[in-house]
Amino acid sequence: MQASRLRSLQALGVFCGFAAGAWLGGAEAPIKMVNTGMSPITVSLIMVAGVFLARWSIPAFIRGTSYVRNDVRQAPHLIIWAVLAGCMWAVANTMTIYAIRAVGLSIAFPLWNTNSLLGIFWGFLLFNELHQAGWKRWLGVLGGAAAMCGGATLLAFASSTQASPGKAALGVIAALGAGILWGTMYIPYRKAYLTGMNPLYFITFFTLGELATMTVLSLSYRGAVPLWHEIVGARTVLFWLMLGGFVWVIGDLFQQYAAKYVGISRGVPLSNTNQLWGLLWGILVFHELQGGSQRVYAEVIGGSILMALGAVAIALSSATSREHSRWQDAAEREGKRYGIADGYVRASMEGREFEGGLSRRSFVDWLLVGGVTAIFVAVAAMARLPRFDLNLTWAAAVSAAMLFLLGGCGIALWRTTRFS
Known part of the structure; x- marks a missing residue:
C-alpha cells in the first residue's frame, strides 16, 4: 500500500473514531428520558429492537443488501464471529442500563469505557498491533492507558456521593462488567476486518446475536405474558428506547470503521470520547x-478530562509503515x-472493492428501508415526551454538533x- 493511501485511511479512521464518540454518547440520552420503573431487561430488549431495525435498514440505504451475499461467499466463517459479538454486546448493554440508573450517565460512561484497555491488550496479543511501533508509540499508548485508569478511579470515587453505598457499588460493578464484555467483543471485530468483511454487513449478522440473546434473557427473567404486558403498558416510551438503539447503531458503525482502519488499540480509545x-x-x-459539592464536580470533570486526554494520547500514536506491515502479516495468517x-x-x-463496482439498490432494499421508517413513525405517533427536567436549548446544540459530525464523516x- 502506498504511504499516501495509508495516511488517508488512518486519518479517516481517526475521524470515524471521533464521530463514533459523539453518537455513542448521544445514544444514552433517549434512554435517560425513560424513567417509568420498567425492568432494565425490558428496556434493553426494546432498545435492541431499535438496534435490529437500524442494523438492517442503514446498510440497505447506503449500499444495498446484495453485498451481504458477496461477503458471506468470501468469508462464511465470520457469521459465527459476528453473532457471538452480538451476544456479548446485548449482555453488556443491559449492564449499562443498571449502571446508568445506579450512578448516573456522566459517571457510568467513563467506567465502562475502560474497555479500551482490553482493546489494546487484544490488539497487541492477537493482531500484531503495536508490534515494531517504536518507543514513542508505546509511550503514547501506555501513558494514555494509565491516564484512563486514573480518570476511571476519580469517577468511581465521585459515584459514592450520588447514590447509596450499596447502589453505587452495584452501579460501578455493572459499568466495569460492561467494559470487560465490550473490550473482549472487539476480537471478532478485528478478526472480521482483517479478513475482509465490510463493516456494513458485519453488523447485519451481529444483530442476530443481539436480538436472540435479549429475547432469551427477557423471557427467562420476566416470562412471556408479564413481558408483553410491560411492553404494552410502556407504549408511550417505546419510541425513545428504540431511538436510542438507532442512534447507537450510527455510532457503532463509525466505531467499526475506526477499528478497521486504525485498529482496535487506537480506534476503541477514540470512540471512547x-x-x-x-x-x-x-x-x-x-x-x-446539580447541587453537588465542588469536590464532586472536580472529580467528575477532572476524571473525564483525564480519561479523554489518555484516549487522545493513544489515538495520536498512529501506526507506522513497519507496524502496518505486521497488521498485513496478521491478515495473511487469518486469510x-x-x-x-x-x-x-x-x-x-x-x-x-474486491471485484466490480457499486450495484443498484433493489426493490427489497427500499422495502426494508420503508418498512423500518413506517415502524418508527408508528411508535412515534404513540410517544409522549416524558416529564423530565430538560434543557432543550442545550439538547438542540449538542444534537446539531452530532449531525455535523455525521455529515462530515459520512462524506x-x-x-x-465508498463505504468499503
Whole structure:
C-alpha cells in the first residue's frame, strides 16, 4: 500500500473514531428520558429492537443488501464471529442500563469505557498491533492507558456521593462488567476486518446475536405474558428506547470503521470520547450533579478530562509503515486459516472493492428501508415526551454538533472508500 493511501485511511479512521464518540454518547440520552420503573431487561430488549431495525435498514440505504451475499461467499466463517459479538454486546448493554440508573450517565460512561484497555491488550496479543511501533508509540499508548485508569478511579470515587453505598457499588460493578464484555467483543471485530468483511454487513449478522440473546434473557427473567404486558403498558416510551438503539447503531458503525482502519488499540480509545458527550448530555441537558459539592464536580470533570486526554494520547500514536506491515502479516495468517482469497483481504485493508463496482439498490432494499421508517413513525405517533427536567436549548446544540459530525464523516467515508 502506498504511504499516501495509508495516511488517508488512518486519518479517516481517526475521524470515524471521533464521530463514533459523539453518537455513542448521544445514544444514552433517549434512554435517560425513560424513567417509568420498567425492568432494565425490558428496556434493553426494546432498545435492541431499535438496534435490529437500524442494523438492517442503514446498510440497505447506503449500499444495498446484495453485498451481504458477496461477503458471506468470501468469508462464511465470520457469521459465527459476528453473532457471538452480538451476544456479548446485548449482555453488556443491559449492564449499562443498571449502571446508568445506579450512578448516573456522566459517571457510568467513563467506567465502562475502560474497555479500551482490553482493546489494546487484544490488539497487541492477537493482531500484531503495536508490534515494531517504536518507543514513542508505546509511550503514547501506555501513558494514555494509565491516564484512563486514573480518570476511571476519580469517577468511581465521585459515584459514592450520588447514590447509596450499596447502589453505587452495584452501579460501578455493572459499568466495569460492561467494559470487560465490550473490550473482549472487539476480537471478532478485528478478526472480521482483517479478513475482509465490510463493516456494513458485519453488523447485519451481529444483530442476530443481539436480538436472540435479549429475547432469551427477557423471557427467562420476566416470562412471556408479564413481558408483553410491560411492553404494552410502556407504549408511550417505546419510541425513545428504540431511538436510542438507532442512534447507537450510527455510532457503532463509525466505531467499526475506526477499528478497521486504525485498529482496535487506537480506534476503541477514540470512540471512547463518548464519555465527554455523555458528560455534556448528563450535566447540560439532564442537570445531573446539580447541587453537588465542588469536590464532586472536580472529580467528575477532572476524571473525564483525564480519561479523554489518555484516549487522545493513544489515538495520536498512529501506526507506522513497519507496524502496518505486521497488521498485513496478521491478515495473511487469518486469510490462510480460513481459506480466504488474498486479493479479497488486500482490497479490504486498502479500503477498496474486491471485484466490480457499486450495484443498484433493489426493490427489497427500499422495502426494508420503508418498512423500518413506517415502524418508527408508528411508535412515534404513540410517544409522549416524558416529564423530565430538560434543557432543550442545550439538547438542540449538542444534537446539531452530532449531525455535523455525521455529515462530515459520512462524506469522508464515501469519498475515500465508498463505504468499503
